[in-house]
Amino acid sequence: MVLLRLLFQFLFIAGVYLLGQWVVYFFHIPLPGSIVGMILLFLLLLFGFFRLSWFEQIAQLHIKHIVLFFIPPIISIIHYIGVFKTQGLKLSVIIVFSSLTMILVTALAVDRLDFPKKTKRWNSHD
Numbered sequence: 001m002v003l004l005r006l007l008f009q010f011l012f013i014a015g016v017y018l019l020g021q022w023v024v025y026f027f028h029i030p031l032p033g034s035i036v037g038m039i040l041l042f043l044l045l046l047f048g049f050f051r052l053s054w055f056e057q058i059a060q061l062h063i064k065h066i067v068l069f070f071i072p073p074i075i076s077i078i079h080y081i082g083v084f085k086t087q088g089l090k091l092s093v094i095i096v097f098s099s100l101t102m103i104l105v106t107a108l109a110v111d112r113l114d115f116p117k118k119t120k121r122w123n124s125h126d
Helices: 002-027 033-046 056-064 066-079 081-124
Strands: none
Touching (some): 066 081
């Protein structure tokens, strides 16, 4: 019975994922289908169409085994260890620089998009 419950939970989550993929394809939404699927699942849970307790077992199982998703990148690093030995400093500089650039661009975009809200707040205090 437990295995059947886990199978149902998994199939439901997979179905929501596939629904998200279909929504992206059909409506040409510029987002990954998995993200749209998560939003749909969130909305279904938020509005009470489904209870979180119905899916907790499969979610705990996924969280328990999430480390498996890190194995391929680790194996790739081990496979290309020669590249990291010879180009490690360059790669580190590139990774740090690109990460900082992305943080800066994101901060500037959020600040720019939030500017009208700030203006309204500032004007309301005058």
